[in-house]
Amino acid sequence: xxxxxPLAVVVAVTTLFATLTGLGMPKPSPDLPPLGTVIAPLPEGxxxxxxxxxxxxxxxxxxLRQQRLTEKQWTANVTKMIGWGAExxxxxxxxxxxxxxxxxxxxxxxxxxxxxxxxRANR
Ligand code: HEC
Numbered sequence: 001x002x003x004x005x006p007l008a009v010v011v012a013v014t015t016l017f018a019t020l021t022g023l024g025m026p027k028p029s030p031d032l033p034p035l036g037t038v039i040a041p042l043p044e045g046x047x048x049x050x051x052x053x054x055x056x057x058x059x060x061x062x063x064l065r066q067q068r069l070t071e072k073q074w075t076a077n078v079t080k081m082i083g084w085g086a087e088x089x090x091x092x093x094x095x096x097x098x099x100x101x102x103x104x105x106x107x108x109x110x111x112x113x114x115x116x117x118x119x120r121a122n123r
Contacts, residue, residue, distance in 0.1 A: 032117045039114050040065065047092070047099035054086045054096070064104055066111045071101035 042051050042061045055064060069077060074097045082088055088096055 029117075032115050035116055035119055043103050045099045045103065047096045050088065050092055050096055051099065054088045055081065057086075058084075062111075062113065064100065065108075066113070067100075067104045068106045068108045069101070069104060070106060071097055074100040074104075 039060055039062055042048050042056075042064065051061075051064070055061070067074075067077075078086070078088060078093060078097055078100070
């Protein structure tokens with residue numbers, strides 16, 4: 001071990017301690033809902049079941065709900081997601097795009113993000 005090694009160990013341990021104890025992090029507001037808060041479901045519609053099954057495996061519905069895309073843009077998005085593994089039957093693609101465009105089109109003003117308390121590693 002070189003003479004510098006003990007200092008490196010002290011820095012590493014101090015950094016780890018500060019990270020684990022959340023030292024220096026702002027205190028979360030007690031008004032925020034706790035972790036485990038259920039985020040809003042996708043809206044009703046003929047393709048809701050399809051969207052629930054094909055689009056919520058990798059991310060929450062909020063990723064969809066916050067969009068303001070035209071049907072053309074949704075077509076491109078659905079094609080991209082299918083390329084990444086979303087399972088959408090070919091004969092229901094249009095129906096899904098219509099559902100997404102109708103609910104999360106350019107005029108979509110319904111989305112409100114859910115704020116939750118940050119998670120601490122030491123809780
Ligand atoms: C195999 C995993 C997976 C599935 C299934 C999936 N997505 Fe995604 N999606 C991702 C990832 C990863 C990102 C973030 C990538 C990025 O930064 O662009 C993303 C991002 C998005 C975005 C944000 C904009 C964008 O393009 O990045 C939208 C909108 C979206 N997905 C819609 C959908 C829809 C609609 C479906 C169902 C048809 C779906 N996703 C299914 C993985 C998936």
